[in-house]
Amino acid sequence: MPTGLNNGFAKPPGGRRGSLRWLLAAAFLLAGTSLWAQAPNSCLDCHSALDPPQQVTPEQFAADIHAQKGLTCASCHGGDPTKDDDQAMSKAAGFRGKIKRSQVPELCASCHSDGAFMRKFNPSLRTDQLAQYKTSVHGQRLAKGDDRVAVCTDCHSVHDIRPAADSRSSVHPLNVAATCSRCHSDSKRMKPYSIPTDQFAGYSASVHHEALVVRGDLSAPTCTTCHGNHGAAPPGVASVENVCSNCHAFQAQLFDASPHKAAFAAVSMPGCVTCHSNHRIQHPTDAMLGTGPQSVCTNCHSEGDAGFKVAGATQQKLSGLEAAIGRADEVLDRAESGGMNVSQAKLSQAQARDALTKARVSIHSVTVDRILQDVQAGAKLAEQNLAAGNQALADRDYRRWGLGISLIVILVTIAGLWLYIREIEGRNRSRPA
Amino acid sequence: MPPRLRDWLDERLAWHQIADFLAHKTVPLHRFSYWYFMGGITLFLFGVQVATGMLLLLYYRPTSNEAFESVQYIMTQVQFGWLVRSIHSWSANLMVFTAFVHMFSVLFLGAYRKPRELTWISGMVLLFLVMGFGFSGYLLPWNTLAFFATKVGTDMVGQTPAVGHYLMVFLRGGEDVTGATLTRFFGFHVALLPGITTLLVALHLALVQRQGISVPPGIEAEWKANPATRRDMSFFPNFFLREMIAWYVALGVLGALAALAPWELGVKADAFAPAPAGIKPEWYFLFMFQTLKLIPAKIWLIDGELVGLAAFGGAGLLWTLLPFFDREGSRFGRKWIVGAGIFALAYMSVMTVYAYWAK
Amino acid sequence: MTPEGSESGNHSLPRRAFVRTLLGSGFLGSLLSFFYPVTRYLLPPPASEFSSDEVVAGQISELKNNTGKIFRFGSKPGLLIRGADGSYHALSATCTHLDCTVQYRGDLQRVWCACHNGMYDLKGRNVSGPPPRPLQQYEVHVRGDEIVVTRPQRS
Numbered sequence: 043m044p045t046g047l048n049n050g051f052a053k054p055p056g057g058r059r060g061s062l063r064w065l066l067a068a069a070f071l072l073a074g075t076s077l078w079a080q081a082p083n084s085c086l087d088c089h090s091a092l093d094p095p096q097q098v099t100p101e102q103f104a105a106d107i108h109a110q111k112g113l114t115c116a117s118c119h120g121g122d123p124t125k126d127d128d129q130a131m132s133k134a135a136g137f138r139g140k141i142k143r144s145q146v147p148e149l150c151a152s153c154h155s156d157g158a159f160m161r162k163f164n165p166s167l168r169t170d171q172l173a174q175y176k177t178s179v180h181g182q183r184l185a186k187g188d189d190r191v192a193v194c195t196d197c198h199s200v201h202d203i204r205p206a207a208d209s210r211s212s213v214h215p216l217n218v219a220a221t222c223s224r225c226h227s228d229s230k231r232m233k234p235y236s237i238p239t240d241q242f243a244g245y246s247a248s249v250h251h252e253a254l255v256v257r258g259d260l261s262a263p264t265c266t267t268c269h270g271n272h273g274a275a276p277p278g279v280a281s282v283e284n285v286c287s288n289c290h291a292f293q294a295q296l297f298d299a300s301p302h303k304a305a306f307a308a309v310s311m312p313g314c315v316t317c318h319s320n321h322r323i324q325h326p327t328d329a330m331l332g333t334g335p336q337s338v339c340t341n342c343h344s345e346g347d348a349g350f351k352v353a354g355a356t357q358q359k360l361s362g363l364e365a366a367i368g369r370a371d372e373v374l375d376r377a378e379s380g381g382m383n384v385s386q387a388k389l390s391q392a393q394a395r396d397a398l399t400k401a402r403v404s405i406h407s408v409t410v411d412r413i414l415q416d417v418q419a420g421a422k423l424a425e426q427n428l429a430a431g432n433q434a435l436a437d438r439d440y441r442r443w444g445l446g447i448s449l450i451v452i453l454v455t456i457a458g459l460w461l462y463i464r465e466i467e468g469r470n471r472s473r474p475a
Numbered sequence: 476m477p478p479r480l481r482d483w484l485d486e487r488l489a490w491h492q493i494a495d496f497l498a499h500k501t502v503p504l505h506r507f508s509y510w511y512f513m514g515g516i517t518l519f520l521f522g523v524q525v526a527t528g529m530l531l532l533l534y535y536r537p538t539s540n541e542a543f544e545s546v547q548y549i550m551t552q553v554q555f556g557w558l559v560r561s562i563h564s565w566s567a568n569l570m571v572f573t574a575f576v577h578m579f580s581v582l583f584l585g586a587y588r589k590p591r592e593l594t595w596i597s598g599m600v601l602l603f604l605v606m607g608f609g610f611s612g613y614l615l616p617w618n619t620l621a622f623f624a625t626k627v628g629t630d631m632v633g634q635t636p637a638v639g640h641y642l643m644v645f646l647r648g649g650e651d652v653t654g655a656t657l658t659r660f661f662g663f664h665v666a667l668l669p670g671i672t673t674l675l676v677a678l679h680l681a682l683v684q685r686q687g688i689s690v691p692p693g694i695e696a697e698w699k700a701n702p703a704t705r706r707d708m709s710f711f712p713n714f715f716l717r718e719m720i721a722w723y724v725a726l727g728v729l730g731a732l733a734a735l736a737p738w739e740l741g742v743k744a745d746a747f748a749p750a751p752a753g754i755k756p757e758w759y760f761l762f763m764f765q766t767l768k769l770i771p772a773k774i775w776l777i778d779g780e781l782v783g784l785a786a787f788g789g790a791g792l793l794w795t796l797l798p799f800f801d802r803e804g805s806r807f808g809r810k811w812i813v814g815a816g817i818f819a820l821a822y823m824s825v826m827t828v829y830a831y832w833a834k
Numbered sequence: 835m836t837p838e839g840s841e842s843g844n845h846s847l848p849r850r851a852f853v854r855t856l857l858g859s860g861f862l863g864s865l866l867s868f869f870y871p872v873t874r875y876l877l878p879p880p881a882s883e884f885s886s887d888e889v890v891a892g893q894i895s896e897l898k899n900n901t902g903k904i905f906r907f908g909s910k911p912g913l914l915i916r917g918a919d920g921s922y923h924a925l926s927a928t929c930t931h932l933d934c935t936v937q938y939r940g941d942l943q944r945v946w947c948a949c950h951n952g953m954y955d956l957k958g959r960n961v962s963g964p965p966p967r968p969l970q971q972y973e974v975h976v977r978g979d980e981i982v983v984t985r986p987q988r989s
Contacts, residue, residue, distance in 0.1 A: 261931065261950070261964030289964065291951040381737035383551045389909055396935060403948070441557075445734035448867045452727040455860030459720050461853040466712065530875055540887065552879045555871035723864070 174273035244322030283313030296406035332357030366424040373431030387430035394423035500710035513577035520570035527563040537661035539654030542617035561733035586689035592798035618741030762826035902938025924972040
């Protein structure tokens with residue numbers, strides 16, 4: 043049905059053959075715009091075909107946070123990605139080539155320390171990384187001309203940098219220790235610096251590693267938690283206790299009030315680390331107290347001095363409490379398997395175990411009276427639960443006595459019935475039909 | 476009975492008629508007479524269940540929030556609560572057992588034959604009701620085992636063709652096992668089932684009184700040949716006293732079980748936790764459960780479970796109609812029934828034991 | 835049953851009395867051993883309310899302002915706090931980090947976990963340290979002299 047004027051569409055110029063040309067032009071434009079959306083990047087075109095270390099593939103670069111925010115190769119390296127070869131890498135286009143290691147921090151900081159610039163991308167990102175870096179051992183050595191130390195790209199990678207919160211990032215908390223260990227566990231590399239290379243091995247055997255990497259508890263510490271990240275340096279003997287006390291506040295408070303604080307400071311021994319080690323921190327055991335072979339107290343204290351006595355007394359009190367809890371457990375288990383319900387007492391046993399844990403913390407005061415507070419609280423509970431268990435056993439016995447009596451009554455009744463039957467059946471028990 | 480009381484009752488209830496009837500009631504005496512106790516013991520255990528059940532009702536709370544805690548309260552805080560609850564649980568299991576023994580002894584002693592067909596049918600319905608009591612009561616403590624056993628059991632009901640889904644929703648009070656299921660099962664257990672059971676027990680007992688105690692066919696033949704050898708025992712007081720002994724023995728067994736092997740509490744049910752491994756229904760459903768586990772997934776084109784359910788349903792129906800297969804004078808029918816009885820007993824026993832071993 | 839043909843002799847009077855005494859006392863004894871437990875069962879125990887969703891956490895005279903108290907809620911500990919302004923708050927006392935029991939610190943007016951220095955505010959929100967989630971909040975009502983803590987019911 044004619045609707046006039048080509049169904050409302052404007053007539054293409056040039057008639058029918060003209061419409062074909064229009065189609066072709068449109069197709070080219072579409073293809074062109076798709077290319078334009080990715081922006082011509084002659085850098086990636088060539089460098090994706092090269093071998094490492096010059097190789098950078100588009101897939102790699104697409105993962106980089108900078109690329110995702112719209113930066114290109116030229117943002118750091120200069121040059122012109124829209125041109126080919128000579129013109130792309132010309133001095134005129136500002137091409138800088140491979141950045142020297144010693145210049146990397148300043149290059150990154152040219153954006154990352156510019157607050158006004160960073161605000162345009164992520165206002166909550168810090169901008170003091172370079173200032174921090176200059177205080178670190180890495181930064182100080184770099185300033186003296188040693189370019190074998192870590193610079194930004196060694197930890198954060200290059201061309202495929204991911205934000206730290208991304209679990210695939212080399213600086214995500216789960217991966218930090220492995221990243222640091224790339225240099226710090228390499229004995230050949232560390233030789234000139236005369237520092238040990240067992241930190242990663244020690245950390246990997248520690249409770250912190252188990253919490254963080256194995257259990258996934260992101261609140262557990264890794265290298266940077268204690269050493270700092272950009273301003274990385276060992277805390278130092280006098281201040282390592284402050285670092286531990288950020289989480290282990292209670293132990294630190296007790297230690298500060300104890301005679302150990304002054305004593306350790308006097309001989310420049312670090313708090314916490316002296317007994318617990320710095321990297322290979324294992325779960326403490328009662329054997330670390332007292333005067334036995336695994337005791338840490340006997341490292342300094344010897345027979346006869348006050349500390350030796352405290353060490354012995356402490357271990358004795360703790361193992362006494364543990365034994366009391368064990369005794370109550372044994373009786374409660376027996377009562378339970380005898381059919382009694384002891385769930386209340388078992389609950390209270392959990393509280394007794396809590397008290398034991400508290401007592402194990404209070405040993406940091408190295409004051410027997412203080413430790414006794416928790417030990418006695420726990421002992422009281424264990425005693426109550428032992429009594430409850432014994433009561434349950436007594437109740438069980440009472441039930442059995444009650445059963446015995448009622449069975450006797452039943453037997454008497456049955457005997458009475460039987461005798462009565464015999465008596466009346468002297469007369470007529472059964473009748474013929 | 477004091478004469479004045481007897482006269483008082485007689486003037487109002489024609490007591491002398493009842494007394495005469497009871498005085499003349501007899502029980503046949505032969506080498507199988509001990510089996511006559513089984514029905515009475517089942518009745519006694521039912522009485523125990525009603526009494527302990529009513530006591531439990533004083534403290535039990537039938538909501539998913541509080542059911543477990545209320546049973547825990549009964550077991551730990553209420554004076555002799557442990558005794559009442561353990562007796563209730565043990566007596567339930569014993570009652571299912573004695574009900575089955577009673578049914579099989581009636582079958583093997585031929586007490587289902589004419590004119591006692593209605594007694595058999597009412598008895599079979601009572602047996603199904605007892606199993607219903609067991610299934611509904613099992614959920615009430617609301618522990619993990621009970622929750623998942625109910626889930627599995629009602630899932631299987633849902634497999635029945637056509638009506639299965641509606642039946643399942645009716646039982647569960649919804650699509651899943653929830654607090655609504657608990658409320659519903661509680662209603663079944665303390666009101667619906669007891670009501671129907673009381674009526675049927677009354678009918679069952681009335682029929683037995685009306686028709687007298689049956690004599691097994693073999694003994695019947697012996698006595699027919701030699702009438703002088705027939706022996707009967709008066710129900711009152713002789714058989715009744717012996718029945719009292721049996722009931723006291725049952726009471727003693729219950730007390731011992733309750734005191735020496737109290738029923739466990741378990742762990743409160745959590746609908747969102749995965750089912751624990753090896754979940755099984757109570758022992759009296761095990762033979763069916765194990766059979767269904769052994770049936771292949773598909774038989775010809777039909778779903779295996781469906782075939783199993785159909786088989787059990789069919790078997791139950793045929794079993795209820797058993798008396799009609801043993802018409803008067805048909806020795807062929809009797810042999811088949813005894814054979815079927817032996818087969819059923821053996822099958823159920825073997826399957827139950829197997830289910831325990833199989834885990 | 836008992837074999838036929840047993841003696842039909844009359845038992846002597848003392849013998850009959852003995853049997854009757856035996857039967858009577860047995861029957862009476864069995865009645866007593868039934869009624870004794872049942873009667874004690876019928877009388878409610880002292881702790882008549884056992885609800886798992888409601889508990890009396892303390893008396894109003896027990897807590898001063900800006901102090902806290904641990905109470906038992908079912909099988910877990912709870913923390914009852916009387917704030918500096920006299921208002922009551924109740925929270926689950928199980929730390930969401932590694933399950934230690936928390937306490938109220940009047941000096942910080944915060945809920946504190948001694949294990950790894952975790953901090954929560956009076957509404958249970960985790961404000962610093964390792965705890966990954968807030969503490970569960972309970973409702974508090976004053977009923978006469980008692981402080982009653984309830985938790986939302988699960989179906």
